[in-house]
Amino acid sequence: MDTKTPDKKTYLFDKPKNVRRVFIFFYSTLVVLLIAEFFVHKHPHFPWEQWWGFYAVYGFVACVLLVLVAKYILRPIVKRREDYYD
């Protein structure tokens, strides 16, 4: 089952250049998404959906909060050794 065979081959993301490309693509998409919002006519259910960047900010803040709460509040409460139930 164990297939640990160290190899010298370099793969796609072993080159920092490729990783950088992904990040450049990613960051430029973010900018494009924010700019695109100026040209979109919305017809929302709630007033705050019309605010510029509402979804972007909500997505970002939600995930930061999610991780902070999970890491600093939930984990200290629920984390136990792996053999806790044994």
Next chain:
Amino acid sequence: MISPLPPAAVFILGALLIPFFKGHLRRIVMLALPVLAFINLIHLPLGDSWVVPFLGQELVLARIDRLSLVFGYIFILIGLISTIYALHVEETLQNVAGALYTGSALGVVFAGDFFSFFIFWELLTVFCVQLIWARRTRLSMGAGYRYLLFHAAGGLILLAGIVMRVHHTGSIEFGLIGLNGPGSLLIFLGLGINCAWPFVHTWLSDAYPEATITGTIFLSAFTTKAAVYALARAYPGTEALIYIGAAMAGFPIFFAVIENDLRRVLAYSLINQVGFMVCGIGIGTQLAINGAVAHAFNDVLFKGLLFMTMGAVMYRTGKINATDIGGLYRTMPLTCIFCIIGAASISAFPLFSGFVSKSMVMDAAGGEHLRLVWFILLFASAGVFHHAGIKIPYFAFFSHDSGLRPKEAPLHMLLAMGLAAFLCIFIGSFPQYLYSILPFQPVGYEPYTVPHVLAQTQILFFSALAFALLLLSGIYPAEIRCVNLDADWFYRKGGRFFYGLMDTVFNNVNRVCDQWLAKGVTGGINRFCRNAPVRISWWLLMPFYRLGKHAAEKSRHYAQTIKAAVENGVVPIGLSAAVSGLFVLLLFFLN
């Protein structure tokens, strides 16, 4: 042409044939079952058929309407996909249990009466447990037993509700119930346990990651979706479901973020997705119900796909904890691509299946102006991308290089994953085909509007930004080998506490009883009975001896004489006659 069978029958009868075949023949039989079941299903007429008289009531084994058909299609489809995925497994128990499990799920969906519904509902549990135990590890044995106990309890609650309901209405027909009275409340709870509501969800996150690699694909599809179907059938528009669904969508993502076992991460995200469905059923508008059903359909595919990719990783490396794997894209590129497709679908990226169904529930919540619920669902959408959309592919296939260089998944697994991945993209790109089989027609919902696509893409990309920044800054919680407590603590530790308590209390009661009753009182009675003839004879005769001369000196001698005589059964006739006579006299006076 032979007339079509009840939908469940093809799988159940077919499952009984499986043990008689071996090798390729068995594979052909197993692959033929879903195909035959599908052909059988489309030949069944709309409405009730296979109506069987039963104790003055009617069992309906094939209630075909738009709601049951959608679930029937997806169950047969995932039955086919999981069978392809499991082609390497030639183990009669698993093969048969898988087919029977699929058959039971179809039985639940097409049952038109409480009796057959309940029977199939319980069979789901029975065959599901086989797929958990089939892994044959100590953890899977424990998880299987807990699963069994949990669902046995849920089944009893459901049964109690059904009995009250049938007693009240006089009919065993299973249809719209709604919350009205204790019977319906118990049925509601019984269904909720299978639906993994908050606090009763632990059987899912506990057992699914412990099942066999192939069994989990079956598991992720049937039990919860059958419960979603039952809720959509019996409790559409029940307000409580909105909040239960929102809670289900919200809380598991926190657990998923800190979980190390990637299949358990998927189990938590399964609860999160079912939350969307439950919420949609609770909202109860046509759009919401359509959305819930469409999301159930899609979830079976993309969650199945994600479990399949993680199963392939496990099959090749024998590991599933994020701490042990990583960097597998190098040698498992196809599995990696399929995983990303599944992740994009569950995260509801435009052009992927989740997008066209999750947004229906969101839109319905917005349309009803359920502000809080809408915010929670939006939070859950961002969160699911975070933990299932990014975390799963990232930690398995990228992240740190674990040094593992496993082979690509075997061909049949790639085929199964490829089929599911294709369907995820196909449904996402051409939603009209899925929409055309939804319960309420016309669907009249257009997911691909510019603001919607933009809003969804923004939320996903900026969640990804949050993930990237947290990871680069080192704040993202490191993967740690650990157990995370959940509500199952109450019965896993509570069970032990209860055991200990019962052990102390009852064993001590037992000990005391043994000492006092068994040894003390019984011994006393025993001694008394053994000595009774001697004592009674002595009491009766003593006064007469006392009358004689030298009574004081001789009484000891007499006592011994009487004792020896009575104990050895050699009492002189005169003496026995005297004692008997005196005894009769005594009784006479006492009366």
